[in-house]
Amino acid sequence: MFFVGAVATLVTIAPLFLGTKPFPTYMFGLSMLMGVGFLLAGIGLLRSIAASRRQARGDSR
Template sequence: MNTETPSAGDLLVRIGGIVSLVGAVATLATVAPLFLGTTPLPAPAYFVCMLMGAGFALAAAGVVRTARAQRRAAEGA
């Protein structure tokens, strides 16, 4: 069991990880037909692949938010 209190950016990091994972799975599903010689997926499937970068950006924003909150707490103490 985790006894730490959740910090400011934990939720953003978790959401970013999930969104990035969805984008990674979409990327694998989109690239696989190109290697297998089957018909490629339609264009909207390629747009879902962009979630991988968006998830990374969300997670990075959560890390920055946590770091800033820790810095403010350290300065206040």
């Protein structure tokens, strides 16, 4: 998801440098996927840390 958002962001800002017609508005919405993907990765990292701590303590949750 992050990479889709990153590509959409690059495509969205490309006309600024190339001097061409801007892309449709939905491309700006797609570029928001970069933040969503980053957020999901952060949540996964925190869950992994929590699971590792539980396992180290010996909890069986």
